[in-house]
Amino acid sequence: MWKFIHSFSKFTNQTRYSVLNNSCIFQYKNFQYPKVHLKRAYTNLAKKPAPKVHFTFSTCTRIGIAITTGGILHVTLLNSKALCKAKNTRMSTYRVSSDNQQKFDWRQLWHYLKPYIWYLVAAIAGALAVAILNIQIPQIMGGVINVIARYTENKNSETFIHEMRAPALKLIAMYVCQSLCTFFYIYMLSNLGEKMSFQMKTDLFSAILKQDIAFFDEQRTGEIINRLTSDIQDFKSSFKQTVSGGLRAGAQIVGCSISLVMISPYMTFITLLCIPTVIAVGTVFGALLRGISRKAQAQLEKTTAVADEAVSNIRTVRAFAMEDQEQELFDTEAELAMVLNESLGFGIGWFQAGTNMFLNGMVLVTLYMGGYLLSTEQLTPGELMAYLMASQTIQRSLGQLSLLFGSVVRGLAAGSRVFEYINLQPSVSLKGGQTISELDLKGNIEFNNVTFAYPSRQEQSILKNFSLRIPSGKTLAIVGASGNGKSTVVALIERFYDVDSGTITIDGYDIRSLDPSWLRKRVLGLISQEPILFGTSVLENIRYGRPSATNEEVKEAAMLANAHDFISSFPQGYDTMVGERGATLSGGQKQRIAIARALLKNPTVLLLDEATSALDTESEKIVQHALERAKEGRTVIVIAHRLSTIQNADIIVVLHKGVIVEMGTHEELTEKRGHYWSLTYQQQEVPAA
Ligand SMILES: Nc1ncnc2c1ncn2[C@@H]1O[C@H](COP(=O)(O)OP(=O)(O)OP(=O)(O)O)[C@@H](O)[C@H]1O
Numbered sequence: 001m002w003k004f005i006h007s008f009s010k011f012t013n014q015t016r017y018s019v020l021n022n023s024c025i026f027q028y029k030n031f032q033y034p035k036v037h038l039k040r041a042y043t044n045l046a047k048k049p050a051p052k053v054h055f056t057f058s059t060c061t062r063i064g065i066a067i068t069t070g071g072i073l074h075v076t077l078l079n080s081k082a083l084c085k086a087k088n089t090r091m092s093t094y095r096v097s098s099d100n101q102q103k104f105d106w107r108q109l110w111h112y113l114k115p116y117i118w119y120l121v122a123a124i125a126g127a128l129a130v131a132i133l134n135i136q137i138p139q140i141m142g143g144v145i146n147v148i149a150r151y152t153e154n155k156n157s158e159t160f161i162h163e164m165r166a167p168a169l170k171l172i173a174m175y176v177c178q179s180l181c182t183f184f185y186i187y188m189l190s191n192l193g194e195k196m197s198f199q200m201k202t203d204l205f206s207a208i209l210k211q212d213i214a215f216f217d218e219q220r221t222g223e224i225i226n227r228l229t230s231d232i233q234d235f236k237s238s239f240k241q242t243v244s245g246g247l248r249a250g251a252q253i254v255g256c257s258i259s260l261v262m263i264s265p266y267m268t269f270i271t272l273l274c275i276p277t278v279i280a281v282g283t284v285f286g287a288l289l290r291g292i293s294r295k296a297q298a299q300l301e302k303t304t305a306v307a308d309e310a311v312s313n314i315r316t317v318r319a320f321a322m323e324d325q326e327q328e329l330f331d332t333e334a335e336l337a338m339v340l341n342e343s344l345g346f347g348i349g350w351f352q353a354g355t356n357m358f359l360n361g362m363v364l365v366t367l368y369m370g371g372y373l374l375s376t377e378q379l380t381p382g383e384l385m386a387y388l389m390a391s392q393t394i395q396r397s398l399g400q401l402s403l404l405f406g407s408v409v410r411g412l413a414a415g416s417r418v419f420e421y422i423n424l425q426p427s428v429s430l431k432g433g434q435t436i437s438e439l440d441l442k443g444n445i446e447f448n449n450v451t452f453a454y455p456s457r458q459e460q461s462i463l464k465n466f467s468l469r470i471p472s473g474k475t476l477a478i479v480g481a482s483g484n485g486k487s488t489v490v491a492l493i494e495r496f497y498d499v500d501s502g503t504i505t506i507d508g509y510d511i512r513s514l515d516p517s518w519l520r521k522r523v524l525g526l527i528s529q530e531p532i533l534f535g536t537s538v539l540e541n542i543r544y545g546r547p548s549a550t551n552e553e554v555k556e557a558a559m560l561a562n563a564h565d566f567i568s569s570f571p572q573g574y575d576t577m578v579g580e581r582g583a584t585l586s587g588g589q590k591q592r593i594a595i596a597r598a599l600l601k602n603p604t605v606l607l608l609d610e611a612t613s614a615l616d617t618e619s620e621k622i623v624q625h626a627l628e629r630a631k632e633g634r635t636v637i638v639i640a641h642r643l644s645t646i647q648n649a650d651i652i653v654v655l656h657k658g659v660i661v662e663m664g665t666h667e668e669l670t671e672k673r674g675h676y677w678s679l680t681y682q683q684q685e686v687p688a689a
Helices: 002-010 081-085 106-153 157-209 213-218 221-263 265-272 275-312 314-319 323-375 381-422 486-493 516-523 538-543 551-560 564-569 587-600 617-631 666-672 675-688
Strands: 015-020 023-028 036-040 052-058 063-069 072-078 092-096 445-453 461-470 475-479 501-506 524-528 605-609 635-639 651-656 659-664
Touching (some): 106 157, 106 221, 157 381, 221 265, 221 275, 221 381, 265 323, 275 314, 275 381, 323 381, 445 486, 461 486, 461 659, 475 486, 475 675, 486 605, 486 635, 516 524, 524 587, 551 617, 587 617, 605 617, 651 666, 651 675, 659 666, 666 675
Parallel strands (some): 524 605
Antiparallel strands (some): 015 023, 023 036, 052 063, 063 072, 445 461, 445 501, 651 659
16 A cells, blocks of 8 residues: 555656546556545544645646655645635545555554543553562472471371471461452453443544545445454453463563572573564564454445345335345355354464463473483472473463454454544534624525536436525425435535535525534534434433424424324323334324424424425324424425425425526416426326326
8 A cells, every 4th residue: 555655656747547437547648546445534624734735636627736744645636726726625635555554553542542541550560569579489389399398208197297387377467468469460450441442432433433425325324333342442451461371471471580590590581582583473473463453344334234224224125025136145245254253263272372372382391301300409409390381381371462363463452443433533523613693684586507416426417506595484495306416415404514615695694604503503504304312211312403302392383293292192192102113103103203302403494305205195294284384484495395384385496407497486386387387286286187
């Protein structure tokens, strides 16, 4: 990847590129570089210190720059040359990176560790105490062995007990202290791990919540949830295991190594000669296994995404009898994850087996050397025993370290994936900006020469030089065939996306200068075709519109939305649980609750995106009646297909391929016999027939 970036940095002027469906093909002279997958990076480049620009490019419609930050190539496309010159222009930024290249950011780990550093310090102190005790234990044990060795020749049990008492009591005291210190440092580490992962989890969730809608267009829910759950869990358990096991093993290795030197420097020197080999093998294996682990986790993410989609869309799956296909898809993804995990296990298994072989060989060498030194009286039996004990402890600790190895690999991969999301910056921030005073807020909306393409499909402009004025208090209906950009108009007013060029204003204020959170909370009320309710009570669902609303205000909103009667007919009234996404309610009931929820905000502008099109004629009448009441005193934008919903609008706009082709009242447009007439003709004919 790095090479790829640098090769471009040299070929600045002769590089050509084309972007299609999220892929980018770069060409230098006659050589075409491999297709690169473009991933949107949610970075507001204007806010950051200028990154290094590697090359710029231009075609007749687009210009762009390629920059690198943090080892990642960002390809930035701008829609027009004029835009590029404008200060603080929002850029459509793509990040070119391979999923497996994400590196673990140690500075970010430090950021999470710093507030709780004292827990780590306490844990290290506890572990060091264990190590100091460990230095002494083999030697005291050696003393005990020497006493035993003496009394195997001179059998006098009374003096034996007397001589044994002191070292035995010392040993017991050491063991008790060692246990207490072990408890202490493990407890400290556990607290540290929990606190850090809690902070990471909340940061990650907050980072996800503030991402642009474009982010959710591209990422699958299962993948996002996987980072919040299993990646954080993997990181936490790996961190706790690694630090606690690593500290214990490390402390024991250090402590016992000192013991070894004190007992026999000669034997210790021979043993140490083997260590570099272990480190070299460990490094090579480490890099290999880390790669496999990252792949395995990415695959697991995909598997979860498939399961998530199937379960959350279970009604569609059932209706199309697609259970077998979903199962097959899941099995394929799960099998791939299994194969990768098996490879990982295979690698870790070999690594541990090799480590064990090595360590067992070391015991034999020790016995051989120790026996020789004993025979030449350079070592006492107690010293040999103490040496063996200390080297066995080191062996166990090295074994534990090799076991930890797999966990470190998993933890680093999981951590880097968590950090990746935490670091994403949305281009439309959630909060910040000005608000309009209640007196000035009227609800006049204006689109001025707006051009827009969805970030995930930059090549397809949905709105082209789109201009429209919606006076305050009026109802505007947008009609047009499917896919012509009607919902896009609403999405842009909600600022789910920012326009590529032109402006959208509310009472003369560019919506990009307004606080998005205030705009959505106070000014806009959106009711869409498929109302999504939360799995709580009816009351809580309506109150979602304004959490500070009293029960009385909730009821008033429900009455206005024609929902009070059916809610009251439920045995538990407003406390009725609606089930996941409102599964226990009918479409019309859900829609009326959604209307009540939107009305509770008392929005100045009401956006109705096919609010009644999913309902049957009977429910539509009831919901329509509720909407007519809701429209009073507000600016309303209605997107609808049904003539009954649109004909009373003050202005009707016909949209065709992102351009306004007709505008007027129902009567004017019907008389014209143009696009509007053709769109509504069929509906008029049916009752006549
Ligand atoms: N999130 C998205 N990412 C990329 N393209 C999108 C996205 N949403 C919509 N589009 C595309 O934008 C175009 C306009 O879509 P839009 O939803 O605005 O149409 P519409 O007129 O409201 O259609 P309908 O009447 O069927 O709801 C379509 O071609 C659609 O495929």
